Amino acid sequence: MKSWKLVIAGVAVSLVMSSASYAAKTDLVLGIVLEPPHLDPTAGAAAAIDEIVYANIFEGLTRIGPKGDVLPALAESWTQSEDGKVYTFKLHKDVKFHDGTAFDADDVKFSLDRARGNTSTNAQKGLFAAIDTVDVVDPSTVRVTLKQPSGDFLYNMGWGDAVIVAPESAGTNKDKPVGTGPFKFNSWAKGSQIVIAKNPDYWGKPALLDKATFRVIPDPAAATAALLAGDVQAFPVFPSYESIPQFQADPRFKVVIGTTEGETVLGMNNKKPPFDNPKVRQAVARAIDRKSLIDGAMFGFGMPIGSFFPPHHPAYIDLTAETAYDPELAKKLIAEAGHPDGFKTTLKLPPPTYARRGGEIIAAELREIGIEAEIIPVEWAQWLDQVFKNKDYDMTIVSHTEPNDLNIFSRDDYYFNYDSPAFKDLIKQIDATSNGAERTGLYQQAQKLLAKDVPAAFLFQLPKTGIWDAKIKGLWENGPIQANDLTAVKWLD
Structure with missing residues (x-):
């Protein structure tokens, strides 16, 4: 009898252990x-913030799905006026914030007005520039009126920077x-x-x-x-x-x-000599062998780019030939820019592998055309403060993983310090155009202009190298x- 009891007990223990093991698989x-600097996507530019909170903790009126499509989120549906300027959103009912406060149209108005207000700290304030007014129709209906039609409006409302927050907790969302x-x-x-x-x-x-x-x-x-x-x-x-x-x-x-939306670039401070001279920027771009860079820093993973646009986008055009590797031409351009003996500069590198390893390779290639680039490793928080916020840099390497972000080169206060009225005009036209063929043409004009002006040296599209347990399903x-x-x-x- 005792042996049978031991067997039964053993089975019971086994079942308990199996059950516990199965329960652990919900973690x-x-x-x-x-590591993100904080956890408020409406108050910071770091991609690391959205990598934690997007769709998990915070939600917007819309959201971007795994195929890049715009999907409903807190707005269950919407309608658009014939002139394309008025969007009326019907909100899900019985939604609560995590602290128990109720979500309604007032929270949408608060969030959008806060993001576009004069005191806004939103890193992507341009997403909201087209909004004229936000009106509460009733607790579950919001009407957003635009200054002019915007083909990207619903997409923009799906960014992490456009999530809806509550006035009761907005001030403490960072921690x-x-x-x-x-x-x-x-x-x-x-x-x-x-x-x-x-x-x-x-x-x-x-x-x-x-x-x-x-x-x-x-x-x-x-x-x-x-x-x-x-x-x-x-x-x-x-x-x-x-x-x-x-x-x-x-x-x-x-x-x-x-694939990712990550255009990896060698950023140059366009208002800081000698990078205020287009010929210097063109020389830098011509000094970089993108294949060697991808092989050396990325072990072959990555796709060369010649402008700031993702290769998987239907409007993409291959402009890599515009700044193809040509060290002799780079030396000629440097001399024409008034630096026949080259010059000294600095290269600030944040922690990601593509930046640290890529920076070593690029510094060696720049040395071949007479540019001595002192490498300065910085932590992510330092990069955000020194480079992104205060523009205290000569050159840097970073991957811009925000979606559909060609317009960053039209911003007066962006860290590249690139100032092109022609490019700004193209971005305005793109934003006001909803016709697909017309937008494609404008996107291609914008790509060509950046390839010509070289506000940054465009390196490669960052791949999404995902590795996970074979029993996990559902990761993008x-x-x-x-x-x-x-x-x-x-x-x-």
Whole structure:
């Protein structure tokens, strides 16, 4: 009898352990390279913010789906006036913020007026420039009137910068984000990890995960070790490109090489000598061998670009020949610009692998045409403050992962300091045009103008190198927007 009891007890223990193991599979640990400076997407430019909170914690009127399409979010539907200037949004009812406060049309008006106001700290304030008025029709209806028709308006409302926040919690969202999404903020161990948990009171389709932990692992070797050990089960953007073949050969993992909106550029301060001279910028661009750069810094992952536009977009044109590698021409341009013996400059590099490794390669190539670039490594917070905010730099390398962001070169206060009335006019025309063929033509004119003026040296399109446990389903394969959307992620049985 005792032996039978031991067998039964053993089965019971086994069942309990199996059940606990199955329960653990509603948790997920994801690796991320950069820790966000804070968690308020309406008050910061860092992509790392949206990589945590977009679609998980915060939601907008619309959202961008995994294929780059505009989908309903807090707005269940909308109508547009015949003249294209008035949008009327019908909002979902019975929606609550994570702190229990009710969501309604007043929150939409507050959020949009706040984002476009004079005191706005929104990093993408231009998204809201077309808005003339925001009116509350009733608690579940909002009417937005534009100054002129905008073909990108619904798309713009799907950015992380356009999420809806509540006046009660807007001031503390940097450290304790309160949204309406399927996950709630749980905890943040600075320098280590951010934890979000399932929102049991979510208004829509509930999340399939109970908890997700975003673990900060900036070192490529540590990222590889964490995945192999199972300490991290997914790395949506894996930083160790040289290790990818190892995971491709391991059936425990799924490796997905997708596309992103990340135009990687060598930014130059267009108002700071000698980079205020177009010939100098053209010389810099001609000194860079993009194939060697992609092979050396990205281990072959990445696609060369000749302007600021994603190759997967239907309006893309290949302009790489405009600034193709030609060191002799680069030397000639440098001499014509008044620097026959070259010059000294600085190159500030943020932490991502593409920047640090790419910077070493580019500095060596610039040296061949007489430009001595002192490499200055900076942390992400330093880069945001020194380069992006205060424009205290000569050159830098960064990937711009925001979607449909060609218009950044039309902004007077953007860190490139590029000032082209012709380009600004093209952007205005694009924004006011809804006809597909006409927009394509304008987009192509804008690409050609940037390729000619070279406000930055356009390097390559950043790939989305995703690696995760083969039993995980629902992570995005491509990156049409800077996000780790976990709303449909689950573990397979």
